[in-house]
Amino acid sequence: MQVKRSGANYLVQLEQGEHVLQRLEDFAKQYRIGFATLSGIGMLQRVILGYHDAETNGYQKKALDEPVELLTLTGDITRGRDGHPTAYAQVILGRADFTTYGGHLVEGTVGPTLEIVIRPQPGTIRRRHDPDSNLQLWDLRAVETFSV
Numbered sequence: 426m427q428v429k430r431s432g433a434n435y436l437v438q439l440e441q442g443e444h445v446l447q448r449l450e451d452f453a454k455q456y457r458i459g460f461a462t463l464s465g466i467g468m469l470q471r472v473i474l475g476y477h478d479a480e481t482n483g484y485q486k487k488a489l490d491e492p493v494e495l496l497t498l499t500g501d502i503t504r505g506r507d508g509h510p511t512a513y514a515q516v517i518l519g520r521a522d523f524t525t526y527g528g529h530l531v532e533g534t535v536g537p538t539l540e541i542v543i544r545p546q547p548g549t550i551r552r553r554h555d556p557d558s559n560l561q562l563w564d565l566r567a568v569e570t571f572s573v
Contacts, residue, residue, distance in 0.1 A: 426452065439467070439539040445530065446512045452543070453502045453510035459549025459569065463514070465498040468536030472518060474528035482559035489526065492536050494519040500530075502543070503550045503563065511552055511561070 426448050427438040435456070439448055453461070470492050475484035500514030514530040553564040 428452065428456075433545065435543040435545070437541045437543055439535045439541065441470075441535055441537055443535045443539075445469070445533040445535060445539065446514070449502060449512035449514075449541070449543075450510040453512070456545075458502050458510065458543070458545050459504060460547075461502045461543050461545045463498070463500050463502065463512075463541055463543045465495065465539055465541035467495045467498075467539030469493050469495055469518070469533045469539070470536040471532075471534040472516075472530070473532040474516070474518075474526060475531040476528045477558075477560065479558070482557075484529065484531070486531060487526070487528070489518065489520075491520070493526075495533075495539060496525065498530070498539075498541065501550075503552050505552055505561075513561075 426440065426443060429436045437452060439445065472489045472493060474487045478485055496517045496519045498514050498516045502510055502512050505511045516530045517525055517527040519525050549569040551564050551567055552561040555562045
C-alpha cells in the first residue's frame with residue numbers, strides 16, 4: 426500500500442494481492458481515521474459480493490474468481506462499537522464480456538492496482554447493529570465531534 430497526502434485527502438494505491446477491506450482498516454488505524462468517505466477504481470482478481478435480502482435479513486453472496494475491472498467503489502470508514510475501524514464499500518464490477526455485477530464488497534483481492542481517494546471528515550461515527558434489518562448502521566446519536 427502506498428499513501429500520499431493531497432490537501433485534506435489521502436491518495437491510496439493498493440497493490441496486487443492485497444485485501445481491500447483489511448488494508449483500508451489498517452490505513453484507518455494507522456492514520457487515526459474516525460470517519461471518512463472513499464471512492465476508487467482499479468482491478469480485482471477475486472471478489473465476493475453481497476446483496477442484502479430484506480426478507481431474510483441476511484446477505485446472499487456471489488463469488489467471482491476472475492479478473493474484473495472495478496468500475497466504481499464508493500463507501501466509508503467508520504468505527505465499530507469496539508472502536509476498531511470498519512471499511513464499508515459498494516462496488517460495480519465490469520467483466521471481460523462487458524457485463525456488470527454490483528453489490529456490497531464482502532471481500533476483494535487487488536489485481537494489478539486499486540486507486541482510492543479517502544476523504545477524512547471531522548469527528549467519529551460508530552456503527553451499531555440494527556435488529557430489525559440485521560445491518561450495521563451509523564449511530565448518529567453517538568457521533569463524536571473529535572477524531573480517534
